[in-house]
Amino acid sequence: MIKSIFKFMGAILLSLTVMSVNATPVDTYEFKSAENQQRALELAHSLRCPQCQNQNLIDSNSQVAQDLRLEVYQMVDAGKDYDEVIEFMTSRYGDFVLYKPRMEPKTYILWLGPIGLLVLGLCIGFIFVRKQRISQVEDQGISAEEQKELDRLLNRDAK
């Protein structure tokens, strides 16, 4: 009986701690409009937390992510557009914060590489298949000598 009371109290305590961890002031931010909120959340989702590396600004609870999240929310609410927010972030933290790299000379190989490889693969495949077909056609021809031998064998079996 006492044991189960302890368990129950433990569970309450645990859920309280979990709740308090999530209740940061940033996350109670009130947007001017629902449209702003959606836009800001999308942006924060597309930005990487500079400290935790494998989480976006929404997922991460680190101090830096919280600050940047708040910054994004405020910028969106102040009417800043997508490019302005991205510029704000990359001018401080570099291209690293972008999950989706920008298209620029430095990243051409990243964007175009897979397409290039696909084209190369198709070309090689095409040449390979063509070559095989040609050699098959060639193989079908037999010399006069071979034809003679073949005739001889056929004749022998026919007898």
Next chain:
Amino acid sequence: MKKLILFIPLILVMGMGGFLYKGLFLNPKLLDSALEGKPIPVFQLERLEDSSEIITNETLKGKVSLLNVWATWCPSCKYEHPYLMRFARQNTLPIYGINYRDERDSALRELNILGDPYTKNIYDHNGRLGLDLGVYGAPESFLVDHNGIIRFRYAGPIDQRVWDETLLPMIKQLQAVAKEEGAS
């Protein structure tokens, strides 16, 4: 000639292997700073030691200096502290502290107990300057030239090795340039 062509895939794979192998040893913690080559962000903040004194980005111009982001809540800063004390005694360059997201009382107490390597401390209580500097953790250090341009960012604690191998050569070089241009 024809046989040579057969080796092309092997060469391609080896090239890619080499590239990926190199990637294994890159340190993801060492991000390029987007601010190298740019001026220190504009700011106006209280001095930690004296709230009536205002430090601005203009204060940092004129001399090659080191900006060190630190806080009492940061364990690596404690590791770094004795080294900073040593470098401060050698008087190579002014070291400015950015007391990042900290409480004034605890920061001052810690400096009293452990010693104060800083020429001046900038009290960045809400982390705004840190955010503008692209700081993502403490300690971080910025090498600033006499024109107030950030020349190098080092993320992580500075120790003797980092100082000798990375920072000191750059400091000497920047100071030589500063001297040439007539700054002290």
